Amino acid sequence: MNENLKKLAAEKAVETLESGMIVGLGTGSTAYWAIKRIAERVWEGLDIKGVPSSERSEQFAAEWEIPLIGIEEIDRIDVTIDGADEIDPFLRLIKGGGGALLREKVLAANSDKLLIIADESKRVETLGRFPLPVEIVPFAVRLTLNRLRELGCTPTVRLDGDRPYWTDNGNFIADCQFGSIADPEWLAVQLNQIPGVVENGLFVRMASAAYIGRSDGTVEIIK
Numbered sequence: 001m002n003e004n005l006k007k008l009a010a011e012k013a014v015e016t017l018e019s020g021m022i023v024g025l026g027t028g029s030t031a032y033w034a035i036k037r038i039a040e041r042v043w044e045g046l047d048i049k050g051v052p053s054s055e056r057s058e059q060f061a062a063e064w065e066i067p068l069i070g071i072e073e074i075d076r077i078d079v080t081i082d083g084a085d086e087i088d089p090f091l092r093l094i095k096g097g098g099g100a101l102l103r104e105k106v107l108a109a110n111s112d113k114l115l116i117i118a119d120e121s122k123r124v125e126t127l128g129r130f131p132l133p134v135e136i137v138p139f140a141v142r143l144t145l146n147r148l149r150e151l152g153c154t155p156t157v158r159l160d161g162d163r164p165y166w167t168d169n170g171n172f173i174a175d176c177q178f179g180s181i182a183d184p185e186w187l188a189v190q191l192n193q194i195p196g197v198v199e200n201g202l203f204v205r206m207a208s209a210a211y212i213g214r215s216d217g218t219v220e221i222i223k
């Protein structure tokens, strides 16, 4: 059911792509549908170059023969299409459930447009029910978690089986349960001031639009 809604949203966002664009490829089960649709449009003649936000997305894109360009070869991305874990009414986001938040944020910050794709379950009034992913260096994890706790959350190091989950950048993820985040802008700044934190999953003032797949079969576009 939700897969259909994700697919609907993803395909609607992919309609906006035009030949000549450099396109950021997001990560996750919704971004998967976008990458698949981009591949179909490439087969139909769309001339774009993709920049993947994770090794996983790079594998899909390469397998489906989307032309890729290296991050060091570009100065700007035209559009990035990516999923989200939570979307509030001001288009502020929690991202990183798939562990790719650092590369996703680099892409988002260097994109003229960030189009978010999601099913309607991702919409919230207030961010924070989803544990906020924070990428941290593997050195001094205990001390970094202590600093995170001082900001009012319960942090847990994400596991992959019985070992810590490693990001594509060789770091760990602390999933930080805040409950409710009253001021995402303020929190994003505080988190990144902690030595040991590489980046946090709050995306504020980044999304240009959210494409929301709804159970009535429509896609709502929030700008």
Ligand SMILES: O=C(CO)[C@H](O)[C@H](O)COP(=O)(O)O
Pocket: 026, 027, 028, 029, 030, 031, 082, 083, 084, 085, 094, 095, 096, 097, 098, 099, 100, 101, 104
């Ligand atoms: O931020 C992400 C990966 O780091 C994803 O976009 C986010 O977790 C949403 O994933 P999905 O579309 O599978 O629900």
